[in-house]
Amino acid sequence: MQPDKIIDCAIIGGGPAGLSSALVLGRSRRNVLLFDDATNRNQVTHESHGFLTRDGTTPSELRRLGREDVSAYPSVTIVDQKVSSITPAKDDSFFTFTTTDDQTYYAKKLILAVGFKESLPSIEGIHHFYGKSVFNCPYCDGWELRDQPLIIINDTEHASHMAKVLYNWSKDLVLATNGSEFKIEPDVRQRLEAKGIRINTKKIVQLSGENGQLSSVTFEDGTKLHRSGGFVAPTFIFNPLREQMNFELTEHGALIIDDFGRTSIKHIYAAGDAISPAYSQLIVSAASGHKAGIGVNSDLTEELFV
Ligand SMILES: Cc1cc2nc3c(=O)[nH]c(=O)nc-3n(C[C@H](O)[C@H](O)[C@H](O)COP(=O)(O)OP(=O)(O)OC[C@H]3O[C@@H](n4cnc5c(N)ncnc54)[C@H](O)[C@@H]3O)c2cc1C
Structure with a gap:
């Protein structure tokens, strides 16, 4: 009926x-x-x-x-x-x-x-910063983070592309695979490093800062890196x-x-x-x-x- x-x-x-x-x-x-x-x-x-x-x-x-x-x-x-x-x-x-x-x-x-x-990598504090100083889309928020020290949290095969794209907004980039093996060819890695993009494969244990503003990233070996923003691949x-x-x-x-x-x-x-x-x-x-x-x-x- x-x-x-x-x-x-x-x-x-x-x-x-x-x-x-x-x-x-x-x-x-x-x-x-x-x-x-x-x-x-x-x-x-x-x-x-x-x-x-x-x-x-x-x-x-x-x-x-x-x-x-x-x-x-x-x-x-x-x-x-x-x-x-x-x-x-x-x-x-x-x-x-x-x-x-x-x-x-x-x-x-x-x-x-x-x-x-979207599901974010399980890193302590990440939800506190997501949408405030850590984002997923360079075209949406790259301008706001221009010239700042940035962390790129990406363990996918697109990690190198994200780093290259972000290089236009900031030259101070650390590409972190958060404990995963870096999934790109050695020559691509060399080209990223030649531009001063640092690659870090250690596991991230915590993002820290106040009121959504990232100030540092702590790795599993206790090293701390000053970063005021970042991009993540959810x-x-x-x-x-x-x-x-x-x-x-x-x-x-x-x-x-x-x-x-x-x-x-x-x-x-x-x-x-x-x-x-x-x-x-x-x-x-x-x-x-x-x-x-x-x-x-x-x-x-x-x-x-x-
Ligand atoms: C942190 C962050 C920052 C962003 N910044 C930008 C930016 O600066 N510029 C830009 O262009 N894009 C940005 N985006 C991306 C943008 O938000 C999305 O591309 C856009 O909102 C997609 O629009 P949509 O209508 O397809 O989906 P949405 O905006 O997600 O809307 C989908 C709607 O469907 C509703 N819905 C879902 N299931 C049901 C259901 N069963 N019953 C009833 N309602 C339901 C939800 O409530 C939601 O309101 C950002 C995304 C994020 C996460």
């Missing part, structure tokens, strides 16, 4: 991706529910950078402005709840959404804009709602989508960080949300004319 009220589109996630989808769909006169549970990972930081006209704003202010924009369109409703389950109808004509307050909603289309989470953890679905993925785990966010599952679109960490910038996420909104509107339009 069909439910009484099936809305056009449910958007899960009220970050820049989901809000941009809601904006384009509201302007397209589509009935939209946008669910958000306020667990965005960038809330640990004080400033967001690189979003044109909003460079340096706080993450919460960017969201407030985004919500204000979408609230001008009466067909968009924001539901501040966590979506706990998504069930497709047998004939694929709608999805049933359940929220943690036990409400049920129905929609023809779904935009998954749930972002991702492990990315995808949202359970994304993991529960049988999406087609690239070899690197990104969702396979077309130019308008359509995933391999009919009626499901994706936007922002939920697609892949490669989208992990506010403005890129917002752009992908806009495109997914157009994808939804375009498909709803075509379906009306069959």
Whole structure:
């Protein structure tokens, strides 16, 4: 049996991706529910950078402005709840959404804009500094740490690339593998060292400082290094709602989508960080949300004319 009220589109996630989808769909006169549970990972930081006209704003202010924009369109409703389950109808004509307050909603289309989470290396104190003086993205926060003594905590095969990129912002770099073997070719190591980038493979036991401002890094042998900021390579953890679905993925785990966010599952679109960490910038996420909104509107339009 069909439910009484099936809305056009449910958007899960009220970050820049989901809000941009809601904006384009509201302007397209589509009935939209946008669910958000306020667990965005960038809330640990004080400033967001690189979003044109909003460079340096706080993450919460960017969201407030985004919500204000979408609230001008009466067909968009924001539901501040966590979506706990998504069930497709047998004939694929709608999805049933359940929220943690036990409400049920129905929609023809779904935009998954749930972002991702990250897990930091287990080093004492790291969470105190993450988002304040230790970051993961040079393009987001490299400018603020320019010319400072920096630690790069990275034991992946991308460690040398991160060090090379950061060299443009600071020449005082220590690349720390935190107890892991250094995973790069000896000639690459030589080229990093020739530029004065020091490589340290000892395990880090503690980051120290006050009020989120890093001042030193202590290694397992007791040596202490003065550093006033750093970059770390977190492990990315995808949202359970994304993991529960049988999406087609690239070899690197990104969702396979077309130019308008359509995933391999009919009626499901994706936007922002939920697609892949490669989208992990506010403005890129917002752009992908806009495109997914157009994808939804375009498909709803075509379906009306069959
Ligand atoms: C410390 C830090 C600093 C950063 N600095 C910058 C910067 O300066 N510039 C920049 O461009 N980028 C920055 N980023 C990256 C940026 O925050 C992300 O790329 C961007 O927020 C991704 O947008 P999104 O909408 O895809 O996901 P998010 O902003 O993460 O939003 C996803 C939303 O989905 C919601 N959600 C998840 N699951 C559910 C569910 N089941 N039900 C309901 N809601 C759900 C969450 O509550 C969240 O609000 C930073 C990230 C971090 C961690």
